Amino acid sequence: MNGSELRVLASLQISGDEAVKTEQFRNPQYLGDPTNILRILDQKGAQEILLSDIGASKTKLPNYDFIRHLSEEVSVPLAYGGGLSENSDIKLLTSLGVERFVVNNSFFEANSFVRELSSQIGKSSVALSLDISHFDEESGILELWSSLNSTVRRLPISELNEMVIASKVGEIIIRVVEFDGRSSNSVPARYRSILKKFQTLAPDLLSLQILIGTGIGSEDQINSLSDIKFLDGFVVGTMICRPQNSNGVLITFPKTFSIL
Amino acid sequence: MKSSCPRCLMDSTATGWKLLNKGCSYCELYISRENINKENQIFQNKTNSLTEIVNEIKIRNKDSKYDGIFGLSGGLDSCYALHKLVKLGLHPLVVHMDNGWNTELASNNIEKLVTKLGLDYETHIIKWSTYKKLQIAFLNADVVDIEMLYDQAASGTCANFAAKYNCKTILTGSNHSTEGMPMPENWSYVNKLDERNIRAIWKKFGDGTPLESFPFFSTRDFLKQLFITRVKWVSILDYLDYNREEAIAELTELYEFKPYPFKHYESVFTRFYQGYLLPNKFGIDKRKVHFSSLVLSGQLSRQEAERQLKESAYPDVDLLEQDKAYFLKRMSWTEDELTSYLRRSEIPHSRYGNEMRFYERIYLPAMKVYRFLNSPIKVSGKMRWIFKKFIRSIAKAGHESFGST
Amino acid sequence: MSSPRISIIDYGVSNINSVQRMLSQYDMEISIVTSPLQIDTNVSCVVLPGVGNWDFGVQQLIESQFFSYLQDGQWRKLIGICLGFQLLGQSSQEGTKKGLGILNMGCSNLLGQLPNNKLVNSGWKEVTSDASFPIQDGRYYFTHSFGFTTKEAEERESRLELAKIQFSSIVAGAISENVAGFQFHPEKSHSRGKLLVERLRNEWI
Numbered sequence: 001m002n003g004s005e006l007r008v009l010a011s012l013q014i015s016g017d018e019a020v021k022t023e024q025f026r027n028p029q030y031l032g033d034p035t036n037i038l039r040i041l042d043q044k045g046a047q048e049i050l051l052s053d054i055g056a057s058k059t060k061l062p063n064y065d066f067i068r069h070l071s072e073e074v075s076v077p078l079a080y081g082g083g084l085s086e087n088s089d090i091k092l093l094t095s096l097g098v099e100r101f102v103v104n105n106s107f108f109e110a111n112s113f114v115r116e117l118s119s120q121i122g123k124s125s126v127a128l129s130l131d132i133s134h135f136d137e138e139s140g141i142l143e144l145w146s147s148l149n150s151t152v153r154r155l156p157i158s159e160l161n162e163m164v165i166a167s168k169v170g171e172i173i174i175r176v177v178e179f180d181g182r183s184s185n186s187v188p189a190r191y192r193s194i195l196k197k198f199q200t201l202a203p204d205l206l207s208l209q210i211l212i213g214t215g216i217g218s219e220d221q222i223n224s225l226s227d228i229k230f231l232d233g234f235v236v237g238t239m240i241c242r243p244q245n246s247n248g249v250l251i252t253f254p255k256t257f258s259i260l
Numbered sequence: 261m262k263s264s265c266p267r268c269l270m271d272s273t274a275t276g277w278k279l280l281n282k283g284c285s286y287c288e289l290y291i292s293r294e295n296i297n298k299e300n301q302i303f304q305n306k307t308n309s310l311t312e313i314v315n316e317i318k319i320r321n322k323d324s325k326y327d328g329i330f331g332l333s334g335g336l337d338s339c340y341a342l343h344k345l346v347k348l349g350l351h352p353l354v355v356h357m358d359n360g361w362n363t364e365l366a367s368n369n370i371e372k373l374v375t376k377l378g379l380d381y382e383t384h385i386i387k388w389s390t391y392k393k394l395q396i397a398f399l400n401a402d403v404v405d406i407e408m409l410y411d412q413a414a415s416g417t418c419a420n421f422a423a424k425y426n427c428k429t430i431l432t433g434s435n436h437s438t439e440g441m442p443m444p445e446n447w448s449y450v451n452k453l454d455e456r457n458i459r460a461i462w463k464k465f466g467d468g469t470p471l472e473s474f475p476f477f478s479t480r481d482f483l484k485q486l487f488i489t490r491v492k493w494v495s496i497l498d499y500l501d502y503n504r505e506e507a508i509a510e511l512t513e514l515y516e517f518k519p520y521p522f523k524h525y526e527s528v529f530t531r532f533y534q535g536y537l538l539p540n541k542f543g544i545d546k547r548k549v550h551f552s553s554l555v556l557s558g559q560l561s562r563q564e565a566e567r568q569l570k571e572s573a574y575p576d577v578d579l580l581e582q583d584k585a586y587f588l589k590r591m592s593w594t595e596d597e598l599t600s601y602l603r604r605s606e607i608p609h610s611r612y613g614n615e616m617r618f619y620e621r622i623y624l625p626a627m628k629v630y631r632f633l634n635s636p637i638k639v640s641g642k643m644r645w646i647f648k649k650f651i652r653s654i655a656k657a658g659h660e661s662f663g664s665t
Numbered sequence: 666m667s668s669p670r671i672s673i674i675d676y677g678v679s680n681i682n683s684v685q686r687m688l689s690q691y692d693m694e695i696s697i698v699t700s701p702l703q704i705d706t707n708v709s710c711v712v713l714p715g716v717g718n719w720d721f722g723v724q725q726l727i728e729s730q731f732f733s734y735l736q737d738g739q740w741r742k743l744i745g746i747c748l749g750f751q752l753l754g755q756s757s758q759e760g761t762k763k764g765l766g767i768l769n770m771g772c773s774n775l776l777g778q779l780p781n782n783k784l785v786n787s788g789w790k791e792v793t794s795d796a797s798f799p800i801q802d803g804r805y806y807f808t809h810s811f812g813f814t815t816k817e818a819e820e821r822e823s824r825l826e827l828a829k830i831q832f833s834s835i836v837a838g839a840i841s842e843n844v845a846g847f848q849f850h851p852e853k854s855h856s857r858g859k860l861l862v863e864r865l866r867n868e869w870i
Contacts, residue, residue, distance in 0.1 A: 007789070030385060040362065047789055071682070096682055097680050097682055119720075207784040208783075250383075
């Protein structure tokens with residue numbers, strides 16, 4: 001992908017009606033009111049927003065009214081993840097402005113729901129979030145962390161390959177748990193090696209949209225991975241609220257990737 | 261029939277306004293304040309040289325990691341002040357109080373400055389649920405100064421960080437040339453540090469939940485700082501020739517600063533409050549104060565100021581509609597609630613619990629003492645003056661006791 | 666020109682609110698309709714949005730009675746967005762059901778149409794078009810895995826003015842005298858999307 005075509009999504013986590021930022025998907029720190037934060041992001045030309053409700057991922061109850069409020073603040077695509085299951089009102093969420101559905105636990109626990117979702121909403125609107133707690137490069141086995149019950153699921157990449165194709169998911173978001181809220185110089189190299197393994201062991205997935213998230217801390221780090229042709233984009237969290245790892249919170253979006 | 265000053269833009273809607281000398285009671289006060297202020301600042305810091313002030317700040321903050329705390333709102337004044345301070349060689353900790361109403365412009369300008377200047381940056385974010393409810397309480401209380409919440413929180417944030425990092429100086433972008441015109445008593449609450457008033461209004465109109473994330477900073481706290489912990493507040497712009505137009509040009513060139521279309525544009529609520537709520541509910545147009553400051557400091561012609569005043573405080577009807585809709589959404593109010601709010605009469609802050617007695621009887625005298633102690637009169641002169649006063653008071657007492665014969 | 670009256674079709678497959686929100690920023694009378702009976706005869710333009718799977722979309726259109734309404738052609742002008750645009754065609758490789766056939770072309774999968782053998786097209790893509798197309802060149806937001814090809818459009822629907830995704834033969838938009846369609850989401854394309862709507866309102870509707 002040439003640099004200017006990279007997708008860069010602003011990731012915003014919410015818990016209840018508060019915007020928060022986790023570290024390794026724990027210890028949510030208060031960031032502010034999501035309404036105002038999204039408004040600022042929209043004005044900064046954030047390409048897409050990924051809204052993750054970390055509370056709902058446990059209760060399995062998306063906050064429909066609140067999602068409606070939030071979606072009013074953005075005129076760019078809004079992806080939503082958090083507790084989506086067979087009980088979720090997908091039609092309602094779509095009418096409220098959610099344009100992509102991000103599944104995690106339900107992919108494994110209720111795969112038929114995901115297939116059903118895809119057959120209704122279309123492949124390109126269903127994304128699978130893989131939260132990787134460990135990756136054994138030799139054996140090609142992924143350890144996926146579940147936010148629902150903080151357990152770990154072991155899965156060979158090749159098996160994942162089959163599952164994803166069968167479920168008609170159109171997008172994969174690869175996130176390394178360790179890097180959440182903690183960008184560092186070693187992050188790009190780790191993703192590079194993970195992606196390389198995907199390339200060899202899960203070749204069918206390469207034709208889908210592939211995004212990586214967690215730990216990407218700068219435009220330089222984004223650019224350093226832009227040579228990986230099947231990598232379509234990045235989900236950035238810390239970068240949009242704590243640029244350059246400052247202690248203070250500042251809502252921002254990398255100018256190079258803004259759609260203004 | 262409202263009458264107004266020929267020199268500045270204040271008029272009879274302000275308490276205590278009257279025509280005086282070449283202008284009015286307000287601009288006369290501005291001018292005398294300008295002089296006192298210069299003296300105060302100079303004498304408080306015992307010098308009128310910028311480099312000396314900077315050195316003094318460095319010395320006073322030697323036990324801290326930072327050359328003081330800088331409160332950055334993201335507005336033009338604070339951005340320019342920060343830029344100047346760093347140019348003069350200071351490295352303060354930049355702090356920002358986030359009450360949930362930041363505009364994209366403010367975020368941008370803060371980011372540009374902090375990044376380019378390579379400064380450490382910290383924020384205090386008030387829980388939105390708390391701040392929202394506090395604002396609603398103030399709205400329901402029908403008091404004029406809703407922004408008192410912002411002012412006190414901003415001061416409290418700076419004070420807290422100063423304590424945290426053991427800093428003895430708090431630097432801000434407040435300044436006389438664009439803000440020195442005295443605010444009429446009826447246009448805002450005279451004591452922004454009145455914690456008791458905020459709590460009293462909360463008690464009556466709030467929902468009783470704790471206000472933990474709100475950084476209170478009371479009159480007592482301020483006096484403690486002044487006399488005990490010896491933390492000083494420095495308005496650096498008062499030591500420079502501060503001209504807004506030039507400041508905008510300089511900042512734009514150096515930092516890709518995005519200028520604000522009008523004052524207080526950095527906070528959506530502040531511009532709605534000043535541009536819509538104040539004029540429509542209270543009949544107050546604070547632009548008169550701001551423009552008067554600019555006219556008196558030669559940055560704006562009176563004619564131009566008059567012309568702008570005739571136009572709506574909101575130059576853009578679309579923006580007003582957007583801001584109103586956003587305000588209603590965030591306060592969870594309906595249009596009807598806004599309409600009845602605008603119709604209700606004002607209730608003075610003093611109607612609710614407050615620190616005014618402390619303010620008048622202890623704070624104001626304490627400030628006089630403070631200024632006196634830091635005045636330029638030599639110590640011997642002071643002693644002579646005190647002695648003279650003492651003798652006079654004895655003589656008076658004696659005269660009264662014995663009466664004239 | 667008095668405010669044009671617009672009806673947005675709600676057939677259970679779309680981000681109705683976003684579309685409505687965007688359209689209502691311009692001087693137009695918007696109504697959301699759940700049945701063809703709700704469409705007034707003096708409605709200037711009908712909008713068919715859509716986010717979803719082809720077969721599901723066709724089914725929903727049939728069940729809501731809009732399929733026959735649209736095929737009958739009793740509307741003045743019609744705008745199709747994303748899936749709505751696709752449904753104006755005859756068929757899609759995504760499913761088996763027949764489309765409205767208002768446009769004489771079908772949707773195919775994106776094999777060979779995108780760089781790096783991608784089959785899913787998501788993101789902000791550069792759109793280019795003929796000069797007379799009321800769209801500003803620039804980036805618009807796409808998310809789909811099927812679409813019309815310019816080859817087929819040029820061969821079978823020469824009355825259409827076309828816009829395409831740069832360096833591909835994917836149709837980004839098509840416009841004729843009374844039908845317009847966009848593969849991208851104008852309501853999700855920030856200021857450019859808004860500009861497009863404004864132009865359509867002023868120049869086309």
